[in-house]
Amino acid sequence: SPAPSALLPLFRGSSPRHPRLAPARGGREVKELVLDNCRTDDGKIEGLTAEFVNLEFLSLINVGLSTVSNLPELPKLKKLELSDNRIFGGLDVLAEKLPNLTHLNLSGNNLKDISTLEPLKKLEYLKSLDLFNCEVTNLNDYRESVFTLLPQLTYLDGYDQEDKEASDSDAEVDWVDDDDEEDEFDEFDEFDEDDDEEDDAEGDDYEYDVSGEEEEFGHDGEVDDDDDEDEDEDDEDEDEETDIQRSHTEDEETGKGEKRKRETDDEGEEDD
Structure with a gap:
């Protein structure tokens, strides 16, 4: 069976600055997609389409995005990395296209006002938000204001409302669903059976000797x-x-x- 996740790029005759994804090679099977440091064409990455229906992790760090309006609908996406871009607003489309988002990293973007974060209220499953190196973090009562605006939020910039740092398990998303876990355990069982067979074979050789x-x-x-x-x-x-x-x-x-x-x-x- 195909791998449950893949770190791409899936380039086909393209340069890292102008990638062309090839979802035909298994877009429906991909769960993790990393396109850091690529360059977009008018805010678009050619080939990044709704065909990646099972995508759970998408990283677009430093790709030159100024808007997220061109992102495809990814209903299963849980974690989105958008740090070090030029995004200044228009976050309302995230709730429409990424309804199950739990982790959002907007560090290093041009977000200046608390009001620009208001559309994130519609992301009911949002658990963690990172805004490092955004101007909005310089506002008075920044943390209190964000937690008040987004009551569903647990962690802001890696800390909860009581300034307790997120644990590794809370900071990371569990990408593997139950079916995948069962498949992995089945694979381990197969490995164990193979080892047992090898041990038995070695035992037979010893008895023969x-x-x-x-x-x-x-x-x-x-x-x-x-x-x-x-x-x-x-x-x-x-x-x-x-x-x-x-x-x-x-x-x-x-x-x-x-x-x-x-x-x-x-x-x-x-x-x-």
Whole structure:
């Protein structure tokens, strides 16, 4: 199955300053799209269309945007990065085209008044808003005013109303839905099964290698009965050879004794 996300550009015969996306290569399957530092044509990125219906993360940092009116409808988009552009207003289209947006980064744009943020009230799921390096942050009671204007907001510039910094889990969006998680776990299960099969195969090889030893020593490290019998026979043969040798030695000693006795008797007779 295709990857659930992709970091593109999907360029086709184009330069980084004038990208041409090729959604035909799988626009419906893309969930993450990064086009930072590209250049737009009159506020448009050719090929960035509503065909990216499953897109959840879009990054357009420093692409020269002055308006967001040309963004396509992306109903599943959750996080939008628009920092370091020239946007000065017109944010009302965000709620129309990106109704499920939860994280919005507008840092480094030309936003000067709290009123320019009022259209964001319609983004009912908006959880985090970043406005670093915008003139609006220099206003008195800036943070209090924004939280009052946008009650659905949890974090402004990375901190909540009590100046507590957002945790990593809160600052990031969980891009993987339940179906994708199940697919990932299925893949892990497949990997585990493959590992088990490899372990089993290695175990079979080991058993095969030591089979010769089992024939010699028998099961459970015991010596086979046939080997016992062979060893017993060898021991008996050795005992027989030892008995024969001992018998020959005794006979020789007996013969020698009798000979010495006869010689002694003969000497006695001569003396008589």
